[in-house]
Amino acid sequence: MSFAGSDVISVADFSREQILQILAAAEKAERGQLPMFKSRKVMAVLFFEPSTRTRLSFESAMQRLGGSVIGFADASNTSTKKGESLFDTIRMVENYADVLVIRHPQEGSARLAAEAASPPVINGGDGANQHPTQTFLDLFAIRKTHPLFGPAGAPPLRIGFLGDLKYGRTVHSLSIALSHFPCELVFISPPSLALPRHIKEILTDRGVPCLEGERVEQCIDSLDILYVVRLQKERFADQLEYERVRGAYVLQASMLAHVKPNLRILHPLPRVGEITTDVDRTPYAYYFAQAGLGVPVRQAILALVLGLV
Amino acid sequence: MSKKEQHTVLQVPAIEHGTVIDHIPSDATLTVVRILSDLEDLVTIGINLSSHVMGRKGVVKIANRKLSPDEVAKIALIAPRATISIIESYEVVEKYTVTPPEVVEGFVRCVNPSCITNHETVRTRFSVSKAKDGSLRLRCAYCERVYDQEEIDIV
Numbered sequence: 001m002s003f004a005g006s007d008v009i010s011v012a013d014f015s016r017e018q019i020l021q022i023l024a025a026a027e028k029a030e031r032g033q034l035p036m037f038k039s040r041k042v043m044a045v046l047f048f049e050p051s052t053r054t055r056l057s058f059e060s061a062m063q064r065l066g067g068s069v070i071g072f073a074d075a076s077n078t079s080t081k082k083g084e085s086l087f088d089t090i091r092m093v094e095n096y097a098d099v100l101v102i103r104h105p106q107e108g109s110a111r112l113a114a115e116a117a118s119p120p121v122i123n124g125g126d127g128a129n130q131h132p133t134q135t136f137l138d139l140f141a142i143r144k145t146h147p148l149f150g151p152a153g154a155p156p157l158r159i160g161f162l163g164d165l166k167y168g169r170t171v172h173s174l175s176i177a178l179s180h181f182p183c184e185l186v187f188i189s190p191p192s193l194a195l196p197r198h199i200k201e202i203l204t205d206r207g208v209p210c211l212e213g214e215r216v217e218q219c220i221d222s223l224d225i226l227y228v229v230r231l232q233k234e235r236f237a238d239q240l241e242y243e244r245v246r247g248a249y250v251l252q253a254s255m256l257a258h259v260k261p262n263l264r265i266l267h268p269l270p271r272v273g274e275i276t277t278d279v280d281r282t283p284y285a286y287y288f289a290q291a292g293l294g295v296p297v298r299q300a301i302l303a304l305v306l307g308l309v
Numbered sequence: 310m311s312k313k314e315q316h317t318v319l320q321v322p323a324i325e326h327g328t329v330i331d332h333i334p335s336d337a338t339l340t341v342v343r344i345l346s347d348l349e350d351l352v353t354i355g356i357n358l359s360s361h362v363m364g365r366k367g368v369v370k371i372a373n374r375k376l377s378p379d380e381v382a383k384i385a386l387i388a389p390r391a392t393i394s395i396i397e398s399y400e401v402v403e404k405y406t407v408t409p410p411e412v413v414e415g416f417v418r419c420v421n422p423s424c425i426t427n428h429e430t431v432r433t434r435f436s437v438s439k440a441k442d443g444s445l446r447l448r449c450a451y452c453e454r455v456y457d458q459e460e461i462d463i464v
Contacts, residue, residue: 012453085430087431104425106424107424107452108453111451
């Protein structure tokens, strides 16, 4: 199946086979086995809102493939400031580059950019909606630590999600992507920040066993993966409620006394107190290694959409 | 249609020529009227009429006018079980149940204020699916939010 020329906008657009293709290319990238571009390729990074990790890892990925990078990391110095529409900006930039990476605060902006541009468009985050390369990175982290797509008949992985599951876009995208693979999902959040109904319905329709709870202590010992996301103070209408529940959503080393030896803790980062630093020293912490996978995964995606592999 | 239901429909006066939209959820009846354009002739509206199937329903009768395909598509989104009858000389000459379209373009506004369609000149696009209870769900092609049929805003 050829990826060349495809856009990467939403995890929902990807089949199991395409996800496996990305992960296989990421493994090659990690081993230094991806070829370099034979002709000069240019990537435009259009970052209308700040990002450090995503932008730098895309730039590093492109340069490692022998390509070059143009773009901006702050829209305040662009013609957007003069009132130019996103659609027009993309129609202009598409003439300068072979692939466009866009981060924009409005949801659906990457889809609109893809409709405006002829070259492939990669979504680097469109507001609270999608951040597909983060999801592929998360899947790659799971694949590296567990036989997620391993031998037929292997027991399904038990994957827990902890924190704000209502607004956490990484949780929505990752759970949908995981629905292609054998796994059981456990969602742990305050009731007011539970997984949205429409995501739950997609998972149920696809036959993914899902459990919901409010206390991580009740299930942590049975998990293979625990994916932690931030509980944001501003999401609570009642600040007293936030103060009351926040303690239940902070992961500490003392809670890991009886976990499975193969448990790995993931987090999209940055963390703001939801995993205490004593967890960093346990063999279960994988979040920093996870962040390091951003470059090979983005190398893989660039190589695929530009027809290099 | 049972005699009781026939009687119910006739609670809204019969029309000689035109269109009858029946089996509208009662609370969606005025929305149906709102989305119809060029209502220059007689329009009669019944709300909270008793219905064997729906409990309560709404009926709209429009004299001397047929519906455009766009209007039928819009009605199907807010009243997925509506039936439409074409009336000539007090007789029903054609009757059909609306079919919700699989994709709607241009006439539903995304109510997510952060959706790009509310910030740029973009023709909106939603995919339509049926939930287990028969109600409709609309998914914005841009921001990917999913809405129940009663949440949507038809323009």
